[in-house]
Amino acid sequence: MVPLFYIFAVVAILAGLSVVLQRTPVYSALSLIVVLCALAVVYLLLGAEFLAVVQVIVYAGAIMVLFVLVIMLLNAHREEPTDRSRLARILGAPLLIVFLGEVLYAIWRQFPPEQTAAAPAAGAGPRAIGELLFRNYVLPFEVTSILILVAVLGAVVLAKKQI
Amino acid sequence: MVPLAHILALSVILFTLGVAGFILRRNIITIFMCIELMLNAVNLAFIAFARYLGNLDGQIFVFFVIVVAAAEAAVGLAIIIAVQRNRGSLSIDDMNSMKL
Amino acid sequence: MLSSMVISLFLILAKIIVVLTVLMTTVAYAVWLERKVVARIQSRWGPYLVGPHGLLQPVADGLKIFFKEDFVPSEVDRVVFWLAPFLAFSLALLSISVIPFGESITIAGEVIQFQITDLNVGLLFILAVTSLGVYGVALAGWGSNSKYPLLGGLRSSAQMISYELSLGLGLMGVVMLTGSLSLREIVEGQRGLWNIIRQPVGFLIYFTAAVAETNRVPFDLPEGESELVGGFHTEYSSLKFAMFFMAEYANIVTVSCLATLMFFGGWLGPVFGPPLLRALLPVFWFCLKVFCFLFVYIWIRGTLPRFRYDQLMAFGWKFLLPVGLLNVLATGLFLALRSS
Numbered sequence: 001m002v003p004l005f006y007i008f009a010v011v012a013i014l015a016g017l018s019v020v021l022q023r024t025p026v027y028s029a030l031s032l033i034v035v036l037c038a039l040a041v042v043y044l045l046l047g048a049e050f051l052a053v054v055q056v057i058v059y060a061g062a063i064m065v066l067f068v069l070v071i072m073l074l075n076a077h078r079e080e081p082t083d084r085s086r087l088a089r090i091l092g093a094p095l096l097i098v099f100l101g102e103v104l105y106a107i108w109r110q111f112p113p114e115q116t117a118a119a120p121a122a123g124a125g126p127r128a129i130g131e132l133l134f135r136n137y138v139l140p141f142e143v144t145s146i147l148i149l150v151a152v153l154g155a156v157v158l159a160k161k162q163i
Numbered sequence: 164m165v166p167l168a169h170i171l172a173l174s175v176i177l178f179t180l181g182v183a184g185f186i187l188r189r190n191i192i193t194i195f196m197c198i199e200l201m202l203n204a205v206n207l208a209f210i211a212f213a214r215y216l217g218n219l220d221g222q223i224f225v226f227f228v229i230v231v232a233a234a235e236a237a238v239g240l241a242i243i244i245a246v247q248r249n250r251g252s253l254s255i256d257d258m259n260s261m262k263l
Numbered sequence: 264m265l266s267s268m269v270i271s272l273f274l275i276l277a278k279i280i281v282v283l284t285v286l287m288t289t290v291a292y293a294v295w296l297e298r299k300v301v302a303r304i305q306s307r308w309g310p311y312l313v314g315p316h317g318l319l320q321p322v323a324d325g326l327k328i329f330f331k332e333d334f335v336p337s338e339v340d341r342v343v344f345w346l347a348p349f350l351a352f353s354l355a356l357l358s359i360s361v362i363p364f365g366e367s368i369t370i371a372g373e374v375i376q377f378q379i380t381d382l383n384v385g386l387l388f389i390l391a392v393t394s395l396g397v398y399g400v401a402l403a404g405w406g407s408n409s410k411y412p413l414l415g416g417l418r419s420s421a422q423m424i425s426y427e428l429s430l431g432l433g434l435m436g437v438v439m440l441t442g443s444l445s446l447r448e449i450v451e452g453q454r455g456l457w458n459i460i461r462q463p464v465g466f467l468i469y470f471t472a473a474v475a476e477t478n479r480v481p482f483d484l485p486e487g488e489s490e491l492v493g494g495f496h497t498e499y500s501s502l503k504f505a506m507f508f509m510a511e512y513a514n515i516v517t518v519s520c521l522a523t524l525m526f527f528g529g530w531l532g533p534v535f536g537p538p539l540l541r542a543l544l545p546v547f548w549f550c551l552k553v554f555c556f557l558f559v560y561i562w563i564r565g566t567l568p569r570f571r572y573d574q575l576m577a578f579g580w581k582f583l584l585p586v587g588l589l590n591v592l593a594t595g596l597f598l599a600l601r602s603s
Contacts, residue, residue: 030346050387057387057391060394061397065394068405072401
């Protein structure tokens, strides 16, 4: 069970690198789908089974389909390397590595690996999430439904050729 | 069980990759995908904490993050389509003026 | 402890091999069944030369497909072109892993369930695999780098994502009545009364959406020959084309299995006799019901004409989705009134 997490963590990181480094947008999108599915397996290992499946259905199965269809529609080609942003290229990578090191150090200090014990897996099935969602968090739930309505209207208006 | 530090390390690495892509890439759709990568890294952190604190609120938050990411992707991609129609290019180097 | 892990691993592998073999044979003979039934509907014979009643026709077709020349057009996007059929085929096979075929059999003290794995979100797993199936079609259309496949691919993926919603909504009524997403528990909940009687509208919504999801007549415009040459699989030949074909039939089998599990009582039926017969009869009832669904699928194919694309999309969004929502609303109302 435990080595499974590390296998999928490595898969996620490699696919994440592929998202950032690929020149063709379609390959980036496919790599992002791999990241999403690897993370879904990690969620499953962490006891969030409902969210793992929701991640695949909504994120990998709907949002990324939208991305892939838009890339096909706009016929996005290979990206040519540009030298417009020399500053970003020179300073970017070292700064990011410094950032990464800092945050990892902070995490290691705060949650030392040996010390943190595993909490028992709480009942995280759909029933438990449903009860929380519709009792304590019913207001954000209704607000997100309005948010989705606004997003649908906005997307239709923005993408129309003439209003 | 997997130590919390390792899961958070994975989350931070993915987040950093997202930030790197956001800064270094020129194609606007790829930049958008790096934003989604960052959101996913944050989702992983939430679920890790939900597990280690025994509190399901983290998972509820991930639920809302996924929903908001969906709405944001829809509107963002519609904007990208409109911008591509107006400027004819998907490179953010060409999107440096507010004038149409 | 180690030996029990090895035994369970061995059992899972054995189950996977058995289920996949049965599934692939079913897919091959579903093609034969379709040709025979459609032929009879059209007052002709269908295949009858190869073997008795043409029963060896699938074998002959399989050999032919393997020996055909596999040509790849020069301008295709290699990675995507190769990925699409494998993706479609493997996803079509994946959803069979959570489908329960029967109760359980006790061999040498070990209780073996007739199911590869019993997820307690099994239904959502099948919906997730269906959602990912859109990629096989969309990538095939785009990777072929040609007009007709691209149009067919875009139309087909738009159709699939539109009808996914209605597919889920048709099933939601059953989930609300049962209170669980595990497929085994949904079947167990039908011991008194089959869900088709409690959720007839849900069944009709689900079945219509399922026919649309699997790109079958009357919703098969994206691959209709007279419209778009071959649709998204125009540029494919030999093995890769066979994979799309098999993926389509495997999807049909999966959808039929799900319909029997959710609405027609799964493996529930009269059981009698010695323990071995008692263990195997549920599997027989399950297979019989799935076969009936396959027949209905083929019957519809031989009978109905094809929808036009805009009619298809309008039907999915303007009729099926609102009816699905009303069904969920009505079921919720009924449950709330019953418990008050």
